[in-house]
Every structure is written in structure tokens, then in C-alpha cells.
Amino acid sequence: MKSSQKNKWILIVDDDTHHRSMLRANLQSLGYGVIEAPTGEAAIPATEKEKPDLVITDLKMPGIDGIETLKQIKSIDKKIPVLVLTAHGTIPTAVCAVRFGAYDFLEKPVDIDALAVAIEGALKYGGIVLGKCTKDNRDEIDEFPGVIRKSKVMEDILEVAKRVAPSEASVLITGESGTGKEIIADTIQRLSARANKPFIKVNCAALHEQLLESELFGHERGAFTGAQDKRKGRFELSDGGTLFLDEIGDMTLTTQAKILRVLQSGTFERLGGSETIKTDVRIIAATNHNLKENIKEGKFRNDLYFRLSVVPIHLPSLNERREEIAAFAEYFLSVFSAKNRREINSISPDAMQLLYRYNWPGNVRELENVMERAVIMSLGDIIVPDVLPDYFKIDNHYRKDTNKPLTLIEESELDLINDMLAACKGNRTQAAAQLGMSRRSLYNKLKRYGIIDEE
Secondary structure, three states: OOOOOOOOEEEEEOOOHHHHHHHHHHHHHOOOEEEEEOOHHHHHHHHHHHOOOEEEEEOOOOOOOHHHHHHHHHHHOOOOOEEEEEOHHHHHHHHHHHHOOOOEEEEOOOOHHHHHHHHHHHHHHOOOOOOOOOHHHHHHHHHOOOOOOOOHHHHHHHHHHHHHOOOOOOEEEEOOOOOOHHHHHHHHHHOOOOOOOOEEEEEOOOOOHHHHHHHHHEEOOOOOOOOOOOEEOHHHHOOOOEEEEEOHHHOOHHHHHHHHHHHHHOEEEOEOOOOEEEOOOEEEEEEOOOHHHHHHOOOOOHHHHHHHOOEEEEOOOHHHHHHHHHHHHHHHHHHHHHHOOOOOOEEOHHHHHHHHHOOOOOHHHHHHHHHHHHHHHOOOOEEOHHHOOHHHHOOOOEOOOOOOEOOHHHHHHHHHHHHHHHHOOOOHHHHHHHHOOOHHHHHHHHHHOOOOOOO
């Protein structure tokens, strides 16, 4: 029978025996009961049988890794808080873990005092998945973790993602930088038949041609200066799984031709090699370029475009789905409050109004950065205008259709609309009702003031 000073039991999932023993000794000294699992596979039945109050899992493990362990634990009981341990180089992946429901992540080697604080916070607040989520949206959070969908356009996008995921079709995701293309790719892969197979990502804009081809196809020893050993490429490593080619519009025509061959025949050769290698890989690609314009300019292959865009998905800018600003802001508030061990509860109406007024050229990524800064700079338990960047407070109202300053009456009306949208958290129907106008009238005003481009 379980019993301990604090009556709380913690499951440690780590393949490193010495590290697991160190954690066990420290947690027991703090009064917690400890359960151990050497692998992610062992953690799942342990969770079902022992029903721990909290799980601490390493990120990099043989077999299923920490992310997959997290997902399966959350499928057993979404209220179990999970802390992820990560080496410095895998922090971006650990941040992704927060999106999939992890309460927090800590770097190795673990600071025991920091771990103790994180455990206290996780046991107190860990059942809250995305902060102030309502009962009405819990199901959608479970189905699409980390994806905000408060607009019809995002509902439609996720429906397409859900339909295409079980197929073998290539998917091309387009949209401005910072709109969340990688998250949609993650969603498609998670819902696919290849969910438990390799999922490898390559940023095509980050490497010049030879390095990118080496990254994708691998190379033989001596293939080029510095190639001292044979190396497998991402196509070979992701065999049976999914390869995400980010910023594919930045790829040279030569590399495009080689990608096309893999898509057509499922074969390739390593750089400097003659052996033909077969691979079974599903491609999800993303770009912020207008590929149709690139094709006209001779910068992108027409045949590759049609191979990639069997199912195209376009992500609109945040400015085109402004009703999601409040949801994103509260989500990031929840994530970064937990990450920085702050108890910040809400965003003031004045601060929310400033968020609504802003056009967000950097899209969701910019909003994420703004909210992280706001959490760090906040002195109280509420986000106020003072902790937002100065450029949010510059009053620069202009009519979009004429680029002329608004009249005083128009400014007053725009302020009233922004206030009501903020109070209604982006719900246009509720805001219109509160303002005493039809939803269509409100939409026309939003379009006239340049708050939205189209519905």
C-alpha cells in the first residue's frame, strides 16, 4: 500500500541507471514515494498500474522517446503532470513537449532545488492543461494538443489535416513565417499511420546546396572535402516514417530535381556513391514563398510542385484570424507562467486591447515572444500594458483603404470595437450583440478599418 510523508508518488522514467538512482534518493529525501521505469515502454504499464501523482521522464531514450511517452501517459490520464528532463541541445524539442501537455522541462544536470520547486508547482497546477480552458473546448484540446482553433478557418484547416493524415499523400503547407506551419505538420504526423515511425525535420533554408544534399541523401567517405566517414541522410533515416521539408521554396533547382526523383521512384544515391537506395518516406513540405510565382520566375519546378501539393493547406496570417489573439495570448501566458514559475493569472482589458490593435507582422511566433517577455517583466499577477513593448502603445490609427488618419469619431468607434472584442475574447457574434449591431455590420466595420482582410 502506498504511503509517504507527502502521500505523493512520482514515476521516474530514465534509461540511465545512475541518474535514476540519484533522482530516487533525492526525491525520497524530500518525502515522496518513488516508482521507476527504465524505458518509455515500461512507463506505460507502470502508469496504468501504479497511477502515480507525477511523472518525470528523460527526453532521449532508446525505444519510444520522452515525447511519445508523454503522449501515451496523457492518453491514460490527461491530469497526470509530466516533467521532462532534457540536455541543452534538445531544448526546442522540450518546448514542443510543453505543447503536448508537459507541465515543464528542466535541463540536465538537474538542479535538485529547481526540481523540487517544479514538482511542487506541477502537483499544484499540473492538472491545468492550457490554463483557463473551458469545458467546451477540452475535447478539441485532446484531439489537437497545442493547436488553437477559435476561428472557422482553423476549424476547416484542422478538418483537412485530420482527413489527410491517415493517407500516404504528400502535403504542402503554405503561409507567412510564424503562422504555425510546423505545428500543423506535427498534427498530421501524430494522426497518421506512421505516428510511431521516424519523424525527421529539415530546414532547407538553413544549409547551402552541397550541405543540404548531404543532409538529405547522405554521403560516402571522400565525397567532398571534410567527408571523412560514410553518413546516412535524412531520407534513409526516415525510411518507413515521415520527412518534413521546411522552407522548401529556398531549395535550388538541382536539389529539387533530386527530391522529385525520390518522390517518383522512391530511390536515390548518397553523394559520392553508386549504390541505389530505396526508401519509403511520406513528405510533408512547408514554405512561406508563393511557389506559383516562383514557378513563373523559373525558381521552382512545376512538376515538383504538383508532386508536393497533392493536398495543399494554406495557413492565414494571425491578422486574418484575429478572433484567436486572446486564445493564443492566454495559452502562452499559461505556458510561460509555468516555465518561469510565476503565478500570473490573467491579461488586463487594457493590455488585451493593445494586443488586438496590433497587426502582428510576425504572426503567432511574434505573439509568443511578446507574451514570454510580458511574463518575465511582469511584477504582479496580471499582464498590464506597461510590460508590453513600447511600440504597442503608439497610437497610429489609419484607414486601410485611404491610408489617411482616422477622424475622431472613427477612432472612438474603433476603440469601442476593440474594447468589446477584447472583452468577448475575439467572439464577433457576442461583440456585435453587445454593440447592438448585426454580425455582418461588425464584419464590414472590421474590414473598413483594416482589422481583417476577408472572412
